[in-house]
Amino acid sequence: MRYQSDLPNAQPTEAEREIWEEVDVVLKDAKAILDELQAYKGAGPDIREAIQNPNDEALQEKAWAAVVPLVGKLKKFYEFSQRLEAALHSLLGALTSETYSDPTQHLEREQALARQFAEILHFTLRFDELKMTNPAIQNDFSYYRRTLSRMRINNVPAEGENEVNNELANRISLFYADATPMLKTLSDGTTKFVSENKNLPIENTTDCLSTMASVCKVMLETPEYRSRFTSEDTVSFCLRVMVGVIILYDYVHPVGAFAKSSKIDMKGCIKVLKDQPPNSVEGLLNALRYTTKHLNDESTNKTIKSMLQ
16 A cells, blocks of 8 residues: 555645645644643532532532533534534545545545544544543533523523523533543444435445555554654554544444454454553553444454453
8 A cells, every 4th residue: 555654744636625625624623622621620629519518609609600611611522523523524525435446546546635534533532532531521511500400490590501502411411421422423423424325335435444444554563664653643643543443434334343244454453452552552442342333243253352351
């Protein structure tokens, strides 16, 4: 696969430019979202104080004042997931169209879009890793909703209520209730893309995903490519992208990524993960364990199951 070495620095061709620019706007905001999520401390102490002293009005107000701006952030992250899904939709449209006869050609001719697809997956897995280790997110949002409904019952005007109406609050709640909310958004988005494009052979999508998985695997396990990586960041980028495309493939492919007929070398991919320092890949192994669709199917090879135990 000749395009491996160029993928990181790929520039859009004229044919790709329109979609590339549309997706680039979204990706430019992705880093700020990760920084904000990483810095998210939550209002835990204020909430605890308020709950332990229900009659102390000053403490109730303090907790509410701490939570409202945080909910603004959680709403912003949720809205970003919708923009990300739309960007994914555009990229899939380009990378699976009938323009070229096979997925390798697509990824070779549309390297800049393939790179953006990889960046979306990298962002998604990083976002979910940070979210999974931050219980404050769900605690803050639950407290916000409980307090809001109490205020409504008592007809207290709630500042900050205009931030999030009830219907939006339900959607945000469902989003964060998922262990890996961004991955769920992308998996659902990919499934929706396939069902909306019934005239497009499903292989166009699954082959694009399996090709990307094997590119990442080859880059990670081949010393010659690996030695070209300028930093550990490139390694974690490739690992996240590989796991991301495996999960999307598992959702979209009728029998999934773990079946014998799967075009992804799952044993090889898991081995690559297991060969990394353990603390750096536990989150990714968990993503394969808990967010795939077909791992626990009867038909899944026992070796693969035991590799992920």
